[in-house]
Amino acid sequence: MIRRTPRTHGEILAAAARRFAVTGYKGTSLQDIAREVGCSKAAVLYHFAGKEALLAELMAGPISVLCELDERISALTGAAAQRVAAEGFVDLAVRFRGEIALLRGEFPELLAQPAFAHIQRISERLIEAMTGPDGGQDARVAALVLLAGIAEGCGAFADIPDEELRPALLAVAQRVLVTAAPPPPRPTLDHQHQD
Amino acid sequence: MIRRTPRTHGEILAAAARRFAVTGYKGTSLQDIAREVGCSKAAVLYHFAGKEALLAELMAGPISVLCELDERISALTGAAAQRVAAEGFVDLAVRFRGEIALLRGEFPELLAQPAFAHIQRISERLIEAMTGPDGGQDARVAALVLLAGIAEGCGAFADIPDEELRPALLAVAQRVLVTAAPPPPRPTLDHQHQD
DNA sequence: CCTTTCTCTGACCGATCGGTCAGGATCTGA
DNA sequence: TCAGATCCTGACCGATCGGTCAGAGAAAGG
Secondary structure: OOOOOHHHHHHHHHHHHHHHHHHHHOOOHHHHHHHHOOHHHHHHHOOOHHHHHHHHHHHHHHHHHHHHHHHHHOOOOOHHHHHHHHHHHHHHHHHHHHHHOOOOOHHHHHOOOOOHHHHHHHHHHHHHHHHHOOOHHHHHHHHHHHHHHHOOOOOHHOOOOOOOOOOHHHHHHHHOOOOOOOOOOOOOOOOOOOO | OOOOOOOOOHHHHHHHHHHHHHOOOOOOOOHHHHHHOOHHHHHHHHHHHHHHHHHHHHHHHHHHHHHHHHHHHHOOHHHHHHHHHHHHHHHHHHOOOOHOOOOOEEEEHHHHHHHHHHHHHHHHHHHHHHOOOOOOOEEEEEEEHHHHHHHHHHHHOOOOOOOHHHHHHHHHHHHHHOOOOOOOOOOOOOOOOOO
């Protein structure tokens, strides 16, 4: 009586991840997943309550890590919160880039679902933290570009090993975020400078 | 006999843009668009050959500008190509951020369609140009994050006026891109592949 | 007036979606 | 051997999708 759902459960999950990564969540039908596994669509729905449950189980890992990150950040402010948010998000993106990639830009609509409502709030707090102590509009734009860029771009980073991707993304984050208000010595770019 | 399609054509187009911006391309049905206009679904299909034609007409502007940018870049190399690519893409994003936003992360699937195949190629060349003369993996990661971040993030920039958004994005681009490998500037991190 | 052209509608089509259901295998434990 | 739980299937459901079609209604021109 120990064997709950022998091997098909995991197989279906893996197949769903593969399909989602290729055609996106909405673009993948239960039929597609069933075909990938080599079983019937009804079998998929025997192991999982529905398509949404499939996604929820796939995203359980990154979501729990994201929640932990949110709690860590909520205890901080200013530059400390900014640094932890950036590093934490990079770590999360590197570790779960496969899972994040399979959402393929469907964040807005998926986040609109009540099941993922808290993710929406967390990402907003993440943006706020990444905006940093400067707090200006430029800093907020930078934070948004960084967050969206990492989230959307990490689908293209599948072939880069973790130990190379992490420092690369950290370097980008360090460069892009407005770390403070003080005037940096470097001139800001504009169209009219020497060629 | 002059009046081709009086005003409904433009009305339908505007309504489609509004709906696409809210629920995405795939997430918007012709019924939704018809409801927004206040006509029947058949009327929408009377003015437009199909849903795809609707999108194509909406994206005609940004696509033509993107093609121009591609041609301009193809005549350049190295740092010059990088600068033109970054500035050109920022300009494009600022100017057409409404149109870009209504794709809502559906780039991958839409680009997979044969009708948008050349866009795929152009974006790859854009990445290559933005990677810059350094050419290392870190530079490529930075370029990807920037491109994806601007494309995905500009949907959140609707309330920022052009004259504020452009310099903000240019500043981000200048910071994030690995500008060069030459001697004077700051050392690139962990990058032992030059001779 | 009638005819033609343009604009638009409601009904309808086939396909596909997520999901349900009755029941057939297959296995387990007594 | 039989009973019951587990695993899975094919058939089916209602909803919705993009798209078609015959024809109604209005406008224009003779």
